[in-house]
Amino acid sequence: MFDRLRERPVLTAFLLGLAAQILFLVHLGHPAVLMFDEQHYVPAARVLLSLDHPVNREHPLLAKEIIAAGIALLGDNPLGWRLFSTLSGAATVACVYAILFQLCREWSTAVAGALFTLWNQMVFVQARIAMLDGFLGLFLTASVAAMLWAMHGPDGGAVKRRLALTGLLLGLGVAVKWAAVPYVACAGAALLFLRARDVHRAGRPWRDAVSAQRQRLWTDTHAITALLIVGLVSIATYFATFAPAFFYAHDAMTFAQLIPFQFEMWALQTQILPAHPYQSDWWSWPLILRPIWYFYAPNNGAWRGVLLIGNPAILWGGIVAVAACLIQWWRSGNGPALGAAGLWIGSLAIWAIIPKSLGFFYYYYPSAIFLSIALALALRPLAGKRGHRFRTGFMLLSAALFVYFYPILSAMPLDGERAFTRWIWFRGWI
Numbered sequence: 001m002f003d004r005l006r007e008r009p010v011l012t013a014f015l016l017g018l019a020a021q022i023l024f025l026v027h028l029g030h031p032a033v034l035m036f037d038e039q040h041y042v043p044a045a046r047v048l049l050s051l052d053h054p055v056n057r058e059h060p061l062l063a064k065e066i067i068a069a070g071i072a073l074l075g076d077n078p079l080g081w082r083l084f085s086t087l088s089g090a091a092t093v094a095c096v097y098a099i100l101f102q103l104c105r106e107w108s109t110a111v112a113g114a115l116f117t118l119w120n121q122m123v124f125v126q127a128r129i130a131m132l133d134g135f136l137g138l139f140l141t142a143s144v145a146a147m148l149w150a151m152h153g154p155d156g157g158a159v160k161r162r163l164a165l166t167g168l169l170l171g172l173g174v175a176v177k178w179a180a181v182p183y184v185a186c187a188g189a190a191l192l193f194l195r196a197r198d199v200h201r202a203g204r205p206w207r208d209a210v211s212a213q214r215q216r217l218w219t220d221t222h223a224i225t226a227l228l229i230v231g232l233v234s235i236a237t238y239f240a241t242f243a244p245a246f247f248y249a250h251d252a253m254t255f256a257q258l259i260p261f262q263f264e265m266w267a268l269q270t271q272i273l274p275a276h277p278y279q280s281d282w283w284s285w286p287l288i289l290r291p292i293w294y295f296y297a298p299n300n301g302a303w304r305g306v307l308l309i310g311n312p313a314i315l316w317g318g319i320v321a322v323a324a325c326l327i328q329w330w331r332s333g334n335g336p337a338l339g340a341a342g343l344w345i346g347s348l349a350i351w352a353i354i355p356k357s358l359g360f361f362y363y364y365y366p367s368a369i370f371l372s373i374a375l376a377l378a379l380r381p382l383a384g385k386r387g388h389r390f391r392t393g394f395m396l397l398s399a400a401l402f403v404y405f406y407p408i409l410s411a412m413p414l415d416g417e418r419a420f421t422r423w424i425w426f427r428g429w430i
Contacts, residue, residue, distance in 0.1 A: 024127045028128060031297070038130045042067060089138075103340075109376050109377065143173060146169055170184045171234035195215065278293075288315055291309035
């Protein structure tokens with residue numbers, strides 16, 4: 001069975017996504033009330049369905065439009081609120097497989113990365129709540145997969161179409177949350193860096209890096225053309241998602257207001273907010289110092305909890321994996337290892353720079369996904385029986401920790417008000 005799947009990467013990605021989707025759907029209706037930031041986004045989606053007036057003006061519309069689509073499809077209930085979050089989480093798992101398969105062309109490494117993504121716990125929790133970050137994670141990982149696909153296009157036409165897809169996905173990411181904006185710039189920087197690296201290795205003039213001729217990556221495509229495709233498509237996609245705002249019954253958007261509204265969102269995004277009990281600094285997220293209880297209360301006849309907490313083996317082990325990837329690159333020029341480490345470092349550095357008055361652990365969501373990629377690549381070079389046993393043992397430990405935390409990830413019935421204490425390793429986890 002596995003031998004057949006090794007030869008069918010698309011089917012493998014589909015099956016991994018399907019398995020994740022089934023897991024995310026189990027008891028999706030619990031809790032049966034709005035939890036944590038669903039209290040902001042589900043009401044905004046309801047208003048958006050009615051096209052009455054603008055609400056939740058500090059964020060673009062796309063994620064709320066997607067939540068509204070789930071409500072329209074399945075009703076104003078927990079399944080309707082969270083349906084498309086589950087689909088985005090499942091697709092994220094498949095996208096991680098696609099990224100790794102394109103990086104190393106190894107089925108087992110790609111599957112391992114997808115499983116780490118499924119077991120890292122943050123994807124599981126965000127796939128079962130109607131918040132923005134699950135959609136952001138999907139569009140970012142899908143854009144990375146599309147960019148890699150474009151790198152190896154057989155001709156200029158295929159490359160341009162795949163670059164347009166990359167721009168589309170990045171634009172959708174920005175339309176979910178402005179935190180995706182730096183990734184658009186990083187896509188362009190990666191293209192220029194890899195082109196410059198190739199011409200340097202070949203001993204060619206630096207100006208050849210932008211040429212469409214004799215290119216190993218993004219073949220038959222001028223660098224300026226590639227940058228324009230990604231940039232213009234992402235911008236057009238972003239603004240297209242504001243279409244419903246032009247049809248509000250009250251305070252409808254006009255074309256003259258579209259650009260000024262972006263400055264209004266910026267002001268709302270950068271305003272000084274009051275302290276929050278779950279706020280935390282960006283440097284603390286990799287250490288899991290302050291996870292977030294999305295829910296802990298009696299519901300449907302039992303105490304239930306939903307804790308956004310990363311899998312300790314994957315999040316802590318992932319930091320070691322990033323260091324290992326950097327060492328691999330330094331010693332052997334391993335490009336995929338540098339790319340994986342760069343994704344994690346860059347995704348975290350964004351939050352060190354962005355002028356936000358408060359930070360929260362869920363901002364680490366894309367970085368946690370990229371850790372799964374780094375882990376898979378860091379474990380890849382281990383050889384021999386000891387290496388194989390270590391890889392297997394680490395994966396089993398990751399899976400076991402996911403099972404251990406599962407009751408407070410999935411809002412399972414607990415045996416009392418103080419039941420949560422069995423999962424509290426540190427005081428900051430309360």
